[in-house]
Amino acid sequence: MKSTRTERLIRMASRFLVAPSRQISLTGLSEQFQVSKTVISDDVAIIDRSMREEGIGGICVERGRTGGAFLRPRLSREYRRSFLGSIAETLSQDNRILPGMLIHYSDILFNPGFAGPLGYALASDFADREPDVVMTSEVKGIPLAVFTAHALGIPMAVCRFRNRPSDGPAVAVHYPSGRGEVRTMFMGTRFLSAGKKVLIIDDFMRGGSTAAGMLLVAREFKADVVGTGVFIAASEPARKAVSEYSALLRLERGNDGVPMVKVQD
Incomplete structure (x- = not known):
């Protein structure tokens, strides 16, 4: 009919x-x-x-x-600024400020009503680069990466900090943390292969050591990283372990020294 x-x-x-x-x-x-x-x-x-x-x-x-x-x-500038502005306003509330220039944002990322549009926003930033797979690290980056991958119509690969038997064979990569320690990431061999175009997604970037670790993982698999997208990037320290990234929001100190979140232009 x-x-x-x-x-x-x-x-x-x-x-x-x-x-x-x-x-x-x-x-x-x-x-x-x-x-x-x-x-x-x-x-x-x-x-x-x-x-x-x-x-x-x-x-x-x-x-x-x-x-x-x-x-x-592809979000319009007006749509993007309106949506991200409301998220930034919520995250700048006094009850979310934590010691050490940190804020509480886990409830945002674990709420599909927020994580879905945030993933869509990141997907719109990198769709033209046509990635084959979205890579993130456990745990808080997973919801954001899932919705980014969904919007791009591609699979997701998760870097884990310990390898589980159920994950199958994995490659281990060692990388320096922001505190000077050496950490290890594991990536299952079934999730990534040579020549794949990888989009890295991170939930929060301070010094950028986690994103840098994921870059090393991609390099170990001989995959090509086409971009790094971040939910929130802290203004301190100014020098990051990764030279190129795109953040949706920026955490910085206000004139009174209190941390506040702004939309990244």
């Missing part, structure tokens, strides 16, 4: 939103909704325009006999 155009547009848009970055066959849509590919192409153009106006991305179309379309995450 053929559906009305309104019904068809809603159903098509929902598929793009549920599975961003995953190609949907235009031929398959044409057959399912019993309309021509020309009509489907017009529908896709309407959905693309609506999503761009909403500030959440756009529909990319690959032409050809087996061509398809997918939603590429």
Whole structure:
């Protein structure tokens, strides 16, 4: 039974939103909704325009006999600043400030209502680099990396600080921590391979030693790191163990010396 155009547009848009970055066959849509590919192409153009106006991305179309379309995450500047601004305001509350220039943010990352959009924001920053896998370290970086990987339509690999028998064979990499200690990361051999394009995601960066450790893991596997995304980067110390990274938020001292969170431009 053929559906009305309104019904068809809603159903098509929902598929793009549920599975961003995953190609949907235009031929398959044409057959399912019993309309021509020309009509489907017009529908896709309407959905693309609506999503761009909403500030959440756009529909990319690959032409050809087996061509398809997918939603590429891309937050508008206004949407991004509004959402991240509300997160920064929440994290700057007095009851979240901890000793040692730290803040409490775990509840944000373990809440899908926040972690989902944050992962989408990071995905929109790196979608053009077309990574093959998202890499993070346990534990707090996992929710953020999961939603980033979902928005990019790719798998996730987790660096662990101890190897479990259930993880299978793993490669161990030693790296210096910010306190001068030598720590060890383990990466299962089933999760990463040579030539893969890796996007590193970290929840919090102070000196950058954890992100630097993940860079060493990728190098050990002969994988290519295409970017490093961070939820919150501290302004102190100014010199990090990694030279290039992109942060959503920045933790710095206010004029009164009290830590505060700001949106990273």
